[in-house]
Amino acid sequence: MSERHWHKGACHCGAVTFEVEAPDDVVIDDCNCSICAKTGFLHLIVSASRFRILSGEDKLTAYTFNTGTAKHLFCSVCGVKPFYVPRSNPDGWSVNFRCLDRAEFGHVEIRPFDGGNWEANGASLAHLSKD
Numbered sequence: 001m002s003e004r005h006w007h008k009g010a011c012h013c014g015a016v017t018f019e020v021e022a023p024d025d026v027v028i029d030d031c032n033c034s035i036c037a038k039t040g041f042l043h044l045i046v047s048a049s050r051f052r053i054l055s056g057e058d059k060l061t062a063y064t065f066n067t068g069t070a071k072h073l074f075c076s077v078c079g080v081k082p083f084y085v086p087r088s089n090p091d092g093w094s095v096n097f098r099c100l101d102r103a104e105f106g107h108v109e110i111r112p113f114d115g116g117n118w119e120a121n122g123a124s125l126a127h128l129s130k131d
Contacts, residue, residue, distance in 0.1 A: 002023040002024040002025040002106060002107075003023065003024055004021050004022060004023050004024075004050075005021070005022070005024060006019045006020070006021050007020050007021075007022055007100050007101065007104050007105070008054075008100075008101070009082055009083075009095065009096075009099040009100040009101075010082065010099060011056070011075035011077075011078050011080040011082045012075070012078040012079075012080045013075065013077045013078035013080075015055075015056045015059045015075055015076075015077045015078065016053070016055065016056035016057075016059055016060060016075045016080075016082055017053075017054040017055045017056060018051065018053050018054055018083060018095070019051075019052050019054060020044065020046055020050060020051050020052075020083075020093070020095045020100070021046065021050040021051075022044060022046060022050065022095075022105075024104075024105055024106040024107075025106045025107040025108075026044060026097075026105060026107075026108055026109070027109045027110075027111060028042045028043060028044055028097045028108060028109065028110045028111070029042070029043040029045070029110075029111060029112075029113040030042055030043075030110050030111065030112050030113060031043060031113045031114075031115035032113070032114060032116045033115030033116050034116070035065075035072065036115060037116075039081055040098065041081060041096050041098075042096060042097040042110065043086070043094045043095075043096075043097070043113075044094070044095045044096075044097045044100070045086060045088070045089060045093070045094045045095075046092055046093055046094075046095065047089075047091070047092045047093075048091055048092050048093065050093075051083070051092070051093040051095065056075065059075055059076050059077055060073045060074065060075065060076065061073070061074050061075075062074075067087065069085075069087040069090050070084060070085060070087040070090075071084055071085040072084045073085075080096075080099065081096060082095070082096050082099040083095045083096060083099070
């Protein structure tokens with residue numbers, strides 16, 4: 001595993017900013033579930049201790065559906081979802097890799113995840129933030 005660094009990110013308008021501690025070489029999950037497919041979310045899943053909201057927490061709007069476990073958080077100004085509390089790890093965070101600066105990372109592997117069949121495949125994501 002590569003060295004970890006803090007990487008800054010933001011929504012489109014910059015009202016919500018955050019940072020995530022992650023390795024320089026990452027594996028990103030591209031989920032095909034109903035919400036990820038429509039929003040283009042690319043998952044970098046981390047534990048709560050490796051994530052900090054820097055500004056704009058008051059600009060976040062929450063959305064839940066299905067089991068209500070996942071807390072989808074959107075910027076109320078620009079509508080972008082920079083991160084959320086994932087169903088696979090409700091004690092951690094899933095950061096939208098598209099809201100980070102790709103140039104700060106070394107090797108990036110994007111792998112497909114069949115979230116459209118969550119019940120059969122969801123458990124395979126639970127280990128990702130156990131760091």
